[in-house]
Amino acid sequence: MDNSYDAIMARKNEIIKNAVGMDFDKFEKPGIGFDYEAMMEATGYTIDEIRRVQSMFSIGNTPLIELKNLTELARKCAPEGKGARIFIKDEASNPSGSFKARRACTSVYQAKKLGYKGVVTATSGNYGAAVACCAAMAGLKCIVVQECYDSHGVGQPEIIEKARKCEALGAEVVQLTVGPELFSTVLQLLEETGYFNASLYTPFGIAGVETLGYEIAEQFRAKVGKDPDVVVCTNAGGGNLTGTARGLRKAGCSAKVIAASVNLSGLHMASDSQFNKKSFTTGHTGFGVPYSVNPDHSDVPRSAARPLRYMDRYVTVTQGSVFYITECLASLEGLEKGPAGNTSLAAAFRLAQDLDRDQCIVVQETEYTGAGKHINPQLSFARQNGIDIHFGDPKDEIPGKNIILPAHPSLIQVTDLDLDHMRRSRIKRAVGTHKDELTDEDIRFLVEETNTDEDYVRSVVASL
């Protein structure tokens, strides 16, 4: 068989179809759109069934913790009478150490049900550990493919730790240097092994995250007696936010959903020389923005992660602010967690200062911490790579050049991304080179994709 890059990519659709056990073509509509809800329903699982499956894997029902001391610190930084109560969903208590266990569980369960002997996944993050963990429980083989090293063979400590964890859970880890051609390696492995593609972006994965939103609504109502005002989600590939928001909606929860990413603007995600200049390997704008405006460039034909449909606001925070808040969580709350998952916490700390004291904000995840994947080794690694680390005003941070730790917690800020601009980009992408006049069905699709209305979509389309 021809295993050149072009030949493998030419077999992409067939390989994916065989490796997900789902024919994505049947959801396509005549124009530019597809039936998203039909695709989500094609998992065949209700939220109650997914909760039952997850409980078989001891996943879910993680604690919802009120961060009273961090709230107190936010109030000391806020105007009189301001400073919402901050809560955090301790997803690090899941078996694999992050919310990704929810996402992996449904894929692994489906793979087992359909008779696959193993699963393959492409991820440098917590998802690899989650798939390896669930595969171990289900008795399936597991291959995790990572983008790990630069061309000098220097690995990101956070990613090396993930490799260790995946191996500890019985997986085979395939490590690559920087580059998006990782996808062709994944396709080749899927073809070679006949394993299930436990992609981050299938409906199974996203349906698995819905339980997180659902649980937040249930637990919050039981604990506080109302709905939270705001739920903040760290946003990278969009699955975390999409699944959580869908779960909140299924529970009838009225909370606003705010996306948060670490600002890595100016750094190219496929750049070899910049690979080790960034201190966050996920939860950043390098994934968050492109996956929001163009969700379908993932490893499945149609991604189930479509965050622009669900976010009410999208903010960024600096690397230094996230490291700072991670240390606050340890020092003030006794909770030592991994930095990347605290992106939304840094945002929540600032967002809380605009809300009244009787309002409530929920940060919907934590992640495990360990060697390599911790504020200290990540700052140490940055310093070794020539990144200037000092106390100052985070607004002066330049990704890849410096990390500015706030001289005072009141200097932690959020920066709003222009959602209108992103929605326009989404529409432009979706319309693409489509020549025919858009049908009413096409317009409805774009309204859903951008969480807007018909007038908005028609005016944007007319301006293209």
Place this chain on the structure above:
Amino acid sequence: MAKKGDWVQIHNVVLPPEERSSALPEDTKANPLEMWVKGYLTEDAEIGEVAEVVTRTGRHAKGEVVKVNPYFEHNFGFFVPEVLEIGNTVRKITFGGED
């Protein structure tokens, strides 16, 4: 010399620079796409020699042997004084000074 049955790491070039995707930044495109996997050697081999391994999932893979008994060396990094200072600062603001 690595023996048959030893747990080793092998290295491969997946794509030489000229076969890489055209959509890459120049610095990435100037380098090959490289791969590392681990497995049990199927025959004796010298370090640097191309050999076959059987991986954790039972796959057969070939590549240049780079390490025997590979292990992880990542750790908690060097001392970063700023981390302590953050803790001290926020405790003081939140709970008040020692006096």
